[in-house]
Amino acid sequence: MSEEGTIKKLMYVNRKAPYGTIYALESLEVVLIGAAFDQQVSLAFVDDGVYQLARNQSTDGIGMKNFSPTYAALGDYDVRHIYVERESLETRGLTVEDLMPLTYEDEDDDWAEKDSLRVVDSRELAALMSEQDVVLSF
Amino acid sequence: MSLLHTVNKSPFERNGLQSCLRLAEDGHAVLLIEDAVVAALDGTEHAETIKNSAERLSVYVLGPDLDARGLPKDRIIDGIEVVDYDRFVALACEHDSIQSWL
Amino acid sequence: MKFGILVNEGPYQHQASDSAYLFTRAALAAGHEVFRIFFYHDGVNNGTRLTVPPQDDRNVVDRWSELAQEHSLDLVLCVAAAQRRGLLDADEAKRHKKDADNIAPGFRISGLGQLIEAAIQSDRLVTFGD
Numbered sequence: 001m002s003e004e005g006t007i008k009k010l011m012y013v014n015r016k017a018p019y020g021t022i023y024a025l026e027s028l029e030v031v032l033i034g035a036a037f038d039q040q041v042s043l044a045f046v047d048d049g050v051y052q053l054a055r056n057q058s059t060d061g062i063g064m065k066n067f068s069p070t071y072a073a074l075g076d077y078d079v080r081h082i083y084v085e086r087e088s089l090e091t092r093g094l095t096v097e098d099l100m101p102l103t104y105e106d107e108d109d110d111w112a113e114k115d116s117l118r119v120v121d122s123r124e125l126a127a128l129m130s131e132q133d134v135v136l137s138f
Numbered sequence: 139m140s141l142l143h144t145v146n147k148s149p150f151e152r153n154g155l156q157s158c159l160r161l162a163e164d165g166h167a168v169l170l171i172e173d174a175v176v177a178a179l180d181g182t183e184h185a186e187t188i189k190n191s192a193e194r195l196s197v198y199v200l201g202p203d204l205d206a207r208g209l210p211k212d213r214i215i216d217g218i219e220v221v222d223y224d225r226f227v228a229l230a231c232e233h234d235s236i237q238s239w240l
Numbered sequence: 241m242k243f244g245i246l247v248n249e250g251p252y253q254h255q256a257s258d259s260a261y262l263f264t265r266a267a268l269a270a271g272h273e274v275f276r277i278f279f280y281h282d283g284v285n286n287g288t289r290l291t292v293p294p295q296d297d298r299n300v301v302d303r304w305s306e307l308a309q310e311h312s313l314d315l316v317l318c319v320a321a322a323q324r325r326g327l328l329d330a331d332e333a334k335r336h337k338k339d340a341d342n343i344a345p346g347f348r349i350s351g352l353g354q355l356i357e358a359a360i361q362s363d364r365l366v367t368f369g370d
Binding site for chain 1: 246280281321351356357359360361365369
C-alpha cells in the first residue's frame with residue numbers, strides 16, 4: 001500500500017497511562033491502521049506508557065471501553081516488536097509479570113507462538129530509537 | 139543516525155525532559171520549546187543535569203518562547219544556543235528524524 | 241526537504257497549534273515543501289469554522305485556512321477523532337443525520353491512513369502536542 005515501495009522504520013512511542021486521557025486509545029488506532037502499510041513497525045512503552053500493558057484492566061466502574069485486549073491482538077496485525085523500557089517498569093515497582101503476555105505466530109517457524117514483548121534497558125531503547133526513520137509520539 | 143528531540147514541558151511539571159535526556163544518544167540534539175524553555179535557565183534545580191547533558195548533546199532553546207515568558211537570555215546556561223523558528227526548521231533538516239517528547 | 245506536520249492539540253488550550261503554524265510558515269519561507277498537516281486527538285478542533293475568538297486575539301483557525309489557501313496546503317482532520325469531538329463536514333453530517341456541519345475552509349476530513357502516508361512520504365515528520 002506504500003507508494004513507490006518505500007519501507008520505513010516506524011516506531012510508536014507511548015508515554016501516557018490509559019483512560020485518564022485518550023492518547024493511549026487513539027495511538028492504538030493509529031497502530032492498527034498503520035499495520036496495513038507494510039512498514040517496519042515497532043512500539044515502545046516508556047514512562048507511564050507501561051501502564052497501558054497492565055494485566056487485569058477492568059473498566060466497568062468508569063463506564064469506558066476496555067481497549068486493553070487489542071494489544072494482545074497486535075500479533076495478528078503483524079506487529080511483532082514491542083519494547084518496554086526496564087527503567088520505566090522499575091521506577092514504578094513493576095515487573096514483566098504485571099504486564100499482559102503479547103505474542104505473534106511465526107509463519108516461518110510452523111506458526112510457533114513467540115513473544116513480541118521485550119523488556120529493554122534505556123541504552124538499548126535509545127539505540128533502537130536512533131535507528132528509526134519516523135518516530136510517532138503519543 | 140542523529141535525532142532532533144523536541145521537549146515542550148517544564149521539568150518542574152512533567153518528566154518529558156528527564157526521559158528525553160535518558161534516551162537521547164551522544165551527539166543528538168535537544169530543542170527546548172514552549173514551557174520547556176524554563177529548563178534552559180541557570181540556577182534552577184535542573185541546571186546541573188542540563189549542563190552535564192550539554193557535554194554530550196547539542197542543546198538549543200527557542201528564543202520566541204523565552205521572550206514570551208520574560209526569561210532573560212543572559213541567564214541561559216553556557217553552551218545552550220538560542221534559536222529562532224528558521225533555525226528550528228534548519229535543525230529538523232540537519233537531523234535524520236525528529237522525536238517529540240510530548 | 242518535504243515535511244509532514246502532526247498537530248495533536250486544539251487551538252487556544254495549548255500552544256501546540258501556534259508552534260506548528262510558526263514552524264510551517266518558517267519551513268515554507270525557507271522553500272521547503274509541506275506534504276500534509278494532519279490534525280489528530282483534540283487537534284481536530286483546529287478545523288471548526290465556528291470559532292469566534294476575541295477581536296484582539298489571533299484567529300488560529302482562520303490563520304490555518306489562509307495559509308492553506310496561500311500555499312495549497314493539505315490540511316487533514318482525522319475522521320474518527322473528528323466525529324468523536326463533533327467535527328463534521330457536509331457529507332458526514334448528512335450520513336449521521338446531524339443538523340449542521342462545521343469544517344473550516346481548506347480543511348478536509350479523512351482517515352488515519354493519511355497520517356501514515358504523510359509519515360512515509362515526508363522526509364521529516366514533526367509532531368506538536370501536549
